[in-house]
Amino acid sequence: MNNISFNDLFQKLKGYSEQDVSLIRRAYDYACDMHKGQYRQSGEEYITHPLNVACILADMHADADTICAGLLHDTLEDTIATKEELAKLFNSSIANLVDGVTKISKMNFSSKKEQNAANTRKIITSITNDVRIIIIKLADRLHNMRTLEFKSEYKQKENAIETMEIFVPLAYYIGAYRIKSELEDISFKYLKPDIYKRLSDKKAKVEEENKELLEEIEFKIKRILSNKNIPNEIKIRTKNIYGIYKRINEGHKLSNIHDLLSLKIMVDEIDNCYITLGLVHSLYKPIYAKFKDYICNPKTNMYMSLHTTLMVDNDKLVQTQIRTFDMDKIASFGLPAYWEVYGKDARISMQEDLHKKYQFFDSLIKMNSMFSDNELFVSQVKNEIFTDKVYVYISNGERIELPKGSTIMDLAYKLGRDIGDTIVYAYANDTMVGLDYVLNNNDRIKVVTDEMSLGPKSNLQARTSYAKMMILRNKNDWDK
Numbered sequence: 001m002n003n004i005s006f007n008d009l010f011q012k013l014k015g016y017s018e019q020d021v022s023l024i025r026r027a028y029d030y031a032c033d034m035h036k037g038q039y040r041q042s043g044e045e046y047i048t049h050p051l052n053v054a055c056i057l058a059d060m061h062a063d064a065d066t067i068c069a070g071l072l073h074d075t076l077e078d079t080i081a082t083k084e085e086l087a088k089l090f091n092s093s094i095a096n097l098v099d100g101v102t103k104i105s106k107m108n109f110s111s112k113k114e115q116n117a118a119n120t121r122k123i124i125t126s127i128t129n130d131v132r133i134i135i136i137k138l139a140d141r142l143h144n145m146r147t148l149e150f151k152s153e154y155k156q157k158e159n160a161i162e163t164m165e166i167f168v169p170l171a172y173y174i175g176a177y178r179i180k181s182e183l184e185d186i187s188f189k190y191l192k193p194d195i196y197k198r199l200s201d202k203k204a205k206v207e208e209e210n211k212e213l214l215e216e217i218e219f220k221i222k223r224i225l226s227n228k229n230i231p232n233e234i235k236i237r238t239k240n241i242y243g244i245y246k247r248i249n250e251g252h253k254l255s256n257i258h259d260l261l262s263l264k265i266m267v268d269e270i271d272n273c274y275i276t277l278g279l280v281h282s283l284y285k286p287i288y289a290k291f292k293d294y295i296c297n298p299k300t301n302m303y304m305s306l307h308t309t310l311m312v313d314n315d316k317l318v319q320t321q322i323r324t325f326d327m328d329k330i331a332s333f334g335l336p337a338y339w340e341v342y343g344k345d346a347r348i349s350m351q352e353d354l355h356k357k358y359q360f361f362d363s364l365i366k367m368n369s370m371f372s373d374n375e376l377f378v379s380q381v382k383n384e385i386f387t388d389k390v391y392v393y394i395s396n397g398e399r400i401e402l403p404k405g406s407t408i409m410d411l412a413y414k415l416g417r418d419i420g421d422t423i424v425y426a427y428a429n430d431t432m433v434g435l436d437y438v439l440n441n442n443d444r445i446k447v448v449t450d451e452m453s454l455g456p457k458s459n460l461q462a463r464t465s466y467a468k469m470m471i472l473r474n475k476n477d478w479d480k
């Protein structure tokens with residue numbers, strides 16, 4: 001671990017321009033200079049930390065400015081460097097990113113409740129200024145979690161809880177599944193070491209027992225795809241320990257490989273995903289109810305893939321995901337990879353319409369404007385955004401994300417204030433329902449509005465604070 005050098009980062013910069021690489025090299029040299037003589041608790045030179053953060057960012061396909069800011073992220077706080085100097089030596093975008101990350105972490109060490117809430121709010125809302133700040137913060141947190149063994153037990157638990165509460169949901173919302181899984185597993189290992197150990201042993205056992213079977217499936221699929229000249233890569237994917245733990249907690253039994261392992265097939269283009277699906281189904285029968293097309297209808301965090309569950313070898317079930325190489329990059333690393341795949345301009349337009357593409361940002365912006373009290377804001381974000389979700393379809397086929405327990409009223413206000421204010425009833429899967437109907441996953445909802453309606457009279461059946469507040473406001477208007 002001790003011997004990471006610039007070359008490790010350099011190896012990850014193959015897709016970057018010469019200009020980008022030289023900018024990153026300059027940022028590295030400067031950070032080295034600034035952190036000279038500083039050491040981490042592990043005894044390593046301090047520079048190993050920003051260097052590791054930059055490596056994570058390069059893996060995520062972040063842009064050059066973000067990688068530079070990753071290298072420089074601790075210079076404002078821990079060295080004599082200033083924002084003005086960073087702007088002059090590099091550029092103003094890098095200086096702003098480093099400044100943003102610094103502002104977030106400055107108060108991390110305070111244990112006062114209100115200060116913690118203020119800081120948590122800053123972490124969460126910094127996304128709305130430049131989402132790259134949170135991406136750097138995620139990489140920073142990931143490396144700190146990887147090296148958590150050098151901290152006190154108290155600090156380990158505290159960091160693990162904070163990671164689960166704030167950084168895991170953030171990783172999910174930007175669609176960075178690989179980062180999310182790793183953060184979950186490291187946190188879980190520190191929070192429940194015994195269960196973690198037991199589950200990883202069990203996982204290793206099931207992996208071993210089914211190794212041959214999965215290799216055979218992989219071989220057969222590979223052969224049929226190669227015969228059709230479809231460029232492909234197949235991976236046997238193990239689920240993360242925390243995910244397995246959650247399933248057991250929900251009452252599932254760990255009996256099938258299906259619960260622990262899955263097959264990931266990557267091909268070159270979208271058309272070939274569907275051809276592959278047909279070919280795979282010709283080899284193994286699919287379970288109808290388990291098929292999902294997240295390519296035509298991506299998840300609200302832009303995740304795309306085809307999911308099918310195959311019956312193999314005497315009713316064993318194997319979950320299978322089929323996607324393009326680009327989709328896989330996006331599913332692993334989220335937004336930064338999305339920007340890379342869709343070109344540089346995507347970064348500018350995405351920051352502008354993040355709230356349209358990723359529904360989470362819209363909820364966040366609304367909530368930020370609704371609560372001035374920091375503690376209330378943080379508890380509401382945890383309660384409504386960083387919580388279990390329900391997903392429903394509206395008339396145009398769009399998937400809408402709401403906190404679990406939401407009703408037709410919440411959905412109506414999520415779709416727009418005018419819709420909430422004039423809704424009279426709705427259809428759920430073609431059955432007429434009232435405004436207090438609690439949404440279930442995959443419900444098809446059609447809302448019916450009437451301009452003459454005065455809207456919901458009581459907010460008791462609303463789950464989200466936005467709907468509650470809007471209904472209350474209307475009620476106050478009448479009472480005047």
Ligand code: MN
Nearest residue numbers: 049073074140
């Ligand atoms: Mn750091």
